[in-house]
Amino acid sequence: MFDVLVYLYENYWRPDACPDHDQLTRKLSAVGFESDEIQEALSWLDGLAATADSTQSAPQSPQSLRVYLPRELDLLGDESVGFISFLESAGVLPPPMRERVIDRATAVGSPLTLDDLKIIVLMVFWSQGEEPDALILDELFVAPEDRLIH
Template sequence: MFDVLVYLYETYWRPDACPDHAQLTRKLTAVGFETDEIQEALSWLDGLASAGESLEQAAEAQGPLSVRVYMPHEIEHLGETSVGFIRFLENAGVLPAPMREMVIDRAMAIPGSPMDLEDLKIIVLMVFWSVGEEPDALILDELFVAPEDRLIH
């Protein structure tokens, strides 16, 4: 599923640039993705769209001094590394509370735990994509470049 999501991110600059599900399924099949993987990704994207619709409501409900307390089942599912990464993005000022909630919602929709950090990074990228925002260069570097491949200046 994550390969399909990355392909969509790289191919379509916004979610509304994607064709309807039927045409998109045909295109993804032609590229070589499996039907199950395509359906899983499209279902996940539908959930992302639903979460995005409630973005404004969540923004109004969150105050500037609000604190996110993770439930035990969220920590278990996400894993401490992923929770730490989400907190890093928040503290860096690049992941506002409503988008954080979208990330957590979509991560919780993925089976298996704890969540792989690389999969969480794709989810973060897809949340930015879904709201039509481009993460700044430093965040893109954090999302795509492996720590051992970074050059220290």
């Protein structure tokens, strides 16, 4: 599923630039993705679109504290929770977006790697037609051992 999401991010600048599900399914199949992987990704994206309304309407104070449920902690893991906290403290992941990230991460239904979470964060930005700033993109794309220190 994550490979399909990365392909969509790289080839469509926003969700509304994607063709309808039937045409997109044909295009993704032609590129070589398996049908179950395509359907899983499209279903996940439908859930992402559905969460946009619910999280935007729930006002939250910037000083609020997010308490993770045990199930969320099991699925996210310490490294991913730490990365979400890093993005929040950097001021690039406001509470409504954080909730969308957590919702979509737990929708996967199995424990995530940090790389999987980074794709989810990227797709949340993508779904809103936003691109994170260059430093955050660096955090999302470049492996720590490949970073150059200036």
